[in-house]
Amino acid sequence: MDSNYRIETKCIQSGWKPKCGEPRVLPIYQSTTFKYDNSDQMGRLFDLEDAGYFYTRLQNPTTDAVAAKITGLEGGAAGMLTSSGQAANYYALFNICEAGDHIVCSNSVYGGTFNLFGTTMKKQGIDCTFVNPDADEEELAKAFRPNTKAVFAETIANPSMVVLDIEKFARLAHAHGVPLIVDNTFATPIHCRPFEWGADIVTHSTTKYMDGHAMAVGGAIVDSGNFDWDAHREKFPGLTEPDVSYHGITYTERFGKGAYITKATAQLMRDLGSIPSPMNAFLLNVGLETLHLRMQRHCENAQKVAEFLESHEKVAWVNYPGLESSRYYALARKYMPEGTCGVLAFGVKGDRETAVRFMDRLKLTAIVTHVADARTCILHPASHTHRQMTEEQLAEAGIASDLMRLSVGIENAADIIADLNQALDTI
Numbered sequence: 001m002d003s004n005y006r007i008e009t010k011c012i013q014s015g016w017k018p019k020c021g022e023p024r025v026l027p028i029y030q031s032t033t034f035k036y037d038n039s040d041q042m043g044r045l046f047d048l049e050d051a052g053y054f055y056t057r058l059q060n061p062t063t064d065a066v067a068a069k070i071t072g073l074e075g076g077a078a079g080m081l082t083s084s085g086q087a088a089n090y091y092a093l094f095n096i097c098e099a100g101d102h103i104v105c106s107n108s109v110y111g112g113t114f115n116l117f118g119t120t121m122k123k124q125g126i127d128c129t130f131v132n133p134d135a136d137e138e139e140l141a142k143a144f145r146p147n148t149k150a151v152f153a154e155t156i157a158n159p160s161m162v163v164l165d166i167e168k169f170a171r172l173a174h175a176h177g178v179p180l181i182v183d184n185t186f187a188t189p190i191h192c193r194p195f196e197w198g199a200d201i202v203t204h205s206t207t208k209y210m211d212g213h214a215m216a217v218g219g220a221i222v223d224s225g226n227f228d229w230d231a232h233r234e235k236f237p238g239l240t241e242p243d244v245s246y247h248g249i250t251y252t253e254r255f256g257k258g259a260y261i262t263k264a265t266a267q268l269m270r271d272l273g274s275i276p277s278p279m280n281a282f283l284l285n286v287g288l289e290t291l292h293l294r295m296q297r298h299c300e301n302a303q304k305v306a307e308f309l310e311s312h313e314k315v316a317w318v319n320y321p322g323l324e325s326s327r328y329y330a331l332a333r334k335y336m337p338e339g340t341c342g343v344l345a346f347g348v349k350g351d352r353e354t355a356v357r358f359m360d361r362l363k364l365t366a367i368v369t370h371v372a373d374a375r376t377c378i379l380h381p382a383s384h385t386h387r388q389m390t391e392e393q394l395a396e397a398g399i400a401s402d403l404m405r406l407s408v409g410i411e412n413a414a415d416i417i418a419d420l421n422q423a424l425d426t427i
C-alpha cells in the first residue's frame, strides 16, 4: 500500500497508477470534457452518484493524480489542486465561512494572505482578527468569538520566518470547536506534516518548493479528515445540512472524511473555477518527484549561508530557524528535526539604501518576485511583496524595513556565499 511507503518513495510512486498497457508517465489529459455512451451515465455523475469526469472545471485525471500524490505526502484523507496558492487559501476558508463569520489568523502570514483575509474577504462580510502567534494561549483565546469558524497560520511564515507552535494552535482551535488550517508551503511535507501535530487542513502554494523550478503558479488543499464537522453542526451548516444547489446533498452524511474536499470541488470550484491547467499539474508532478532531494540540499545550503552571514561584520542580523541564535530554533527542532527550508531573512548594517545597494551588486543571486525554487534569489519585502502594507503593519508582521528575504537555491553553496561576499565587500 502507498500509505506505508516512506516519503521519498511517495514523491516518486504516489498519484498516477497506470493499469496494464497504460503510459508509465502521468499523461496530460488536455481535454475540457469527457465522453459518455448514454445520458444516464452522465446524469449520475452530475448527481455525485458515481465518481468520474465530465468537465475539467470540476475534475481532471491529470490534476487528480497530482492532488492524490500531495494528499499522500501530507498523510491526508482527500485533496485538490487550485490555480494558485491564493485560491487554495481562499477556498480553504470560504468552504466553511460566509458573510457574518469570523476567522483568527496569525499576523505573520504572507502579504498576499494578509490582504486576502484583511481586505478582500472583509468586503464579503468575513471578519479576521490577526494575532501574534507567539502569544500565550490565554491571550490568544481572547481573539475568538461565537461566530469564529477557523484558525489559520503558516508552518514557517513568509518572510518573517516565524515557526508556528502547531500543537498550541491546534489546542486553541479545537477548544473553540473550529479547525486549524496551516499553510505548509515553506516546510513542505518533506520536513513537516502538520496533521501529525493536530492541524486539520493544510494548504500550499505549490508555486514554491513543490514545483521547485518557478514554472507554474499553483495551489493545493489537503484535508486530514480528522475534524468532526457533525460535532459542531450549527457552526458548519454548509457541510452538515443539505446543499440546495446540489439536490439537497448533505456532504458529511454522503462523503464522510471526503466531505470538506467534495464540497470545495462540487460547489466552490463549480462556481468560482480556479482550476490549474492539466499541463501545469503535469509540471508540478515532475517537481514533486525530486522534492525530497531538493529540500535536503536547500536546507544544507541555507544553513551554510546563514552561518556565513551571521559571522560577517557587515551583517546586522540573520533570522534562520536552523541557527541556534534564532528564537524559533527550539520550535524548529521539534516540528522539523530534519531541516526547515531554504529561505532566510537578514539585514545589512546601514540604512534602507544600503540594503538596496547591496542587492544591486549581486550577480548570481537574482532579484525576482519569487521564493523557494532551484535558483538563489533575493527580494526586499518592504519595497516589493509587502509594498501595500503600512510601516505599522510591517512591524506587526515582524518584517523590518531593512529585511531582505534570501531564497537559497540548490547551486553549490560556495558559489552562493562568494556572490554574497563580493556584494558585501562593496558596501
Ligand SMILES: *Cc1c(COP(=O)(O)O)cnc(C)c1O
Residues within 6 Å of the ligand: 084, 085, 086, 087, 089, 110, 112, 113, 154, 158, 183, 185, 186, 204, 205, 206, 207, 208, 217, 218, 219
Ligand atoms: C506564495 C505564497 C502564497 C500565495 O501563493 P501563489 O501561488 O503565489 O498564489 C501563499 N502562502 C505562502 C506561504 C506563500 O509563500
